[in-house]
Amino acid sequence: xxxxxxxxxxxxxxxxxxxxxxxxxxxxxxxxxxxxxxxxxxxxxxxxxxxxxxxxxxxxxxxxxxxxxxxxxxxxxxxxxxxxxxxxxxxxxxxxxxxxxxxxxxxxxxxxxxxxxxxxxxxxxxxxxx
Numbered sequence: 780x781x782x783x784x785x786x787x788x789x790x791x792x793x794x795x796x797x798x799x800x801x802x803x804x805x806x807x808x809x810x811x812x813x814x815x816x817x818x819x820x821x822x823x824x825x826x827x828x829x830x831x832x833x834x835x836x837x838x839x840x841x842x843x844x845x846x847x848x849x850x851x852x853x854x855x856x857x858x859x860x861x862x863x864x865x866x867x868x869x870x871x872x873x874x875x876x877x878x879x880x881x882x883x884x885x886x887x888x889x890x891x892x893x894x895x896x897x898x899x900x901x902x903x904x905x906x907x908x909x
Contacts, residue, residue: 780840781853781874783832786862789873794866804864811864822861831860846884850878 791808798806801907804812823831839845839853861867868871870883879885901908 781836781878783829783836784873786832786870790863790866790870793870793873794863806864811867812863813864815861817858817861817890819868820859822859822884828862829862832862835860835875845878845890847879853878 787808794807796802797807800807802880806812807821810832811825814824814827818823835856839849842849857871857874858867863870875889879889898908
Protein backbone atom coordinates (compact mmCIF):
# COMPACT_ATOMS: atom_id res chain seq x y z
CA UNK A 780 0.00 0.00 0.00
CA UNK A 781 1.28 3.43 -0.91
CA UNK A 782 1.03 6.12 1.78
CA UNK A 783 1.88 9.80 1.98
CA UNK A 784 4.47 9.01 4.64
CA UNK A 785 6.17 6.48 2.36
CA UNK A 786 6.12 8.90 -0.56
CA UNK A 787 7.66 11.71 1.48
CA UNK A 788 10.29 9.44 3.03
CA UNK A 789 11.35 8.11 -0.38
CA UNK A 790 11.56 11.65 -1.74
CA UNK A 791 13.72 12.59 1.23
CA UNK A 792 16.11 9.71 0.48
CA UNK A 793 16.17 10.62 -3.22
CA UNK A 794 16.91 14.33 -2.76
CA UNK A 795 18.67 14.82 0.61
CA UNK A 796 22.24 14.99 -0.71
CA UNK A 797 21.53 17.29 -3.66
CA UNK A 798 22.30 20.95 -4.18
CA UNK A 799 18.57 21.69 -4.03
CA UNK A 800 18.44 20.40 -0.46
CA UNK A 801 20.49 23.40 0.62
CA UNK A 802 17.86 25.87 -0.58
CA UNK A 803 15.60 27.22 2.16
CA UNK A 804 12.48 27.06 -0.02
CA UNK A 805 13.18 23.53 -1.28
CA UNK A 806 11.48 21.15 1.11
CA UNK A 807 13.22 17.78 0.78
CA UNK A 808 10.74 15.08 1.70
CA UNK A 809 7.81 17.46 1.67
CA UNK A 810 5.50 18.93 -0.93
CA UNK A 811 6.41 21.91 -3.08
CA UNK A 812 6.02 25.47 -1.87
CA UNK A 813 6.26 27.10 -5.30
CA UNK A 814 4.31 26.37 -8.49
CA UNK A 815 6.11 24.25 -11.08
CA UNK A 816 5.46 22.71 -14.47
CA UNK A 817 5.97 19.33 -16.10
CA UNK A 818 7.41 20.20 -19.48
CA UNK A 819 5.10 22.97 -20.55
CA UNK A 820 2.08 21.62 -18.65
CA UNK A 821 0.75 23.40 -15.59
CA UNK A 822 0.63 21.26 -12.48
CA UNK A 823 -1.35 21.25 -9.27
CA UNK A 824 -0.97 24.46 -7.24
CA UNK A 825 1.04 23.94 -4.03
CA UNK A 826 -1.96 24.61 -1.77
CA UNK A 827 -3.89 21.75 -3.44
CA UNK A 828 -1.15 19.08 -3.48
CA UNK A 829 -2.00 17.42 -0.16
CA UNK A 830 -5.68 17.03 -1.10
CA UNK A 831 -4.90 15.75 -4.62
CA UNK A 832 -2.32 13.23 -3.39
CA UNK A 833 -4.77 11.98 -0.72
CA UNK A 834 -7.47 11.52 -3.39
CA UNK A 835 -5.03 9.73 -5.70
CA UNK A 836 -3.80 7.41 -2.94
CA UNK A 837 -7.31 6.65 -1.69
CA UNK A 838 -8.47 5.76 -5.20
CA UNK A 839 -5.38 3.69 -6.00
CA UNK A 840 -5.21 1.86 -2.68
CA UNK A 841 -8.92 0.98 -2.87
CA UNK A 842 -8.19 -1.41 -5.75
CA UNK A 843 -7.83 -4.96 -4.44
CA UNK A 844 -5.89 -6.05 -7.54
CA UNK A 845 -3.75 -3.56 -9.42
CA UNK A 846 -3.09 -4.18 -13.08
CA UNK A 847 -0.37 -2.52 -15.13
CA UNK A 848 -2.94 0.00 -16.38
CA UNK A 849 -3.64 1.02 -12.79
CA UNK A 850 0.08 1.51 -12.13
CA UNK A 851 0.47 3.58 -15.32
CA UNK A 852 -2.65 5.57 -14.47
CA UNK A 853 -1.28 6.32 -11.02
CA UNK A 854 1.97 7.50 -12.58
CA UNK A 855 0.20 9.78 -15.06
CA UNK A 856 -1.92 11.37 -12.31
CA UNK A 857 1.07 11.69 -9.98
CA UNK A 858 3.03 13.51 -12.69
CA UNK A 859 0.07 15.83 -13.37
CA UNK A 860 -0.02 16.73 -9.66
CA UNK A 861 3.80 17.09 -9.61
CA UNK A 862 3.84 17.27 -5.80
CA UNK A 863 7.53 17.94 -5.23
CA UNK A 864 9.62 20.90 -6.27
CA UNK A 865 12.01 18.61 -8.14
CA UNK A 866 12.53 14.91 -8.78
CA UNK A 867 8.92 14.09 -9.66
CA UNK A 868 9.77 12.12 -12.81
CA UNK A 869 12.46 10.02 -11.16
CA UNK A 870 10.28 9.55 -8.15
CA UNK A 871 7.26 8.58 -10.23
CA UNK A 872 9.32 5.93 -12.04
CA UNK A 873 10.57 4.64 -8.70
CA UNK A 874 6.97 4.17 -7.56
CA UNK A 875 6.14 2.36 -10.82
CA UNK A 876 9.03 -0.05 -10.34
CA UNK A 877 8.04 -0.60 -6.71
CA UNK A 878 4.45 -1.34 -7.70
CA UNK A 879 5.55 -3.74 -10.46
CA UNK A 880 7.92 -5.58 -8.13
CA UNK A 881 5.41 -8.31 -7.25
CA UNK A 882 5.00 -9.19 -10.90
CA UNK A 883 8.43 -9.66 -12.43
CA UNK A 884 6.99 -9.85 -15.95
CA UNK A 885 5.67 -6.28 -15.66
CA UNK A 886 9.02 -5.04 -14.43
CA UNK A 887 10.84 -6.89 -17.21
CA UNK A 888 8.46 -5.46 -19.82
CA UNK A 889 8.98 -1.94 -18.46
CA UNK A 890 12.76 -2.35 -18.54
CA UNK A 891 12.75 -3.80 -22.06
CA UNK A 892 10.56 -0.95 -23.28
CA UNK A 893 12.90 1.61 -21.72
CA UNK A 894 15.85 -0.19 -23.31
CA UNK A 895 14.20 -0.02 -26.74
CA UNK A 896 13.61 3.72 -26.33
CA UNK A 897 17.21 4.20 -25.21
CA UNK A 898 18.47 2.36 -28.31
CA UNK A 899 16.29 4.56 -30.51
CA UNK A 900 17.79 7.70 -28.93
CA UNK A 901 21.29 6.36 -29.47
CA UNK A 902 20.51 5.65 -33.13
CA UNK A 903 18.98 9.10 -33.55
CA UNK A 904 22.21 10.70 -32.30
CA UNK A 905 24.39 8.23 -34.22
CA UNK A 906 25.96 6.84 -31.05
CA UNK A 907 27.36 3.34 -31.27
CA UNK A 908 27.20 0.94 -28.32
CA UNK A 909 30.45 -0.70 -29.41
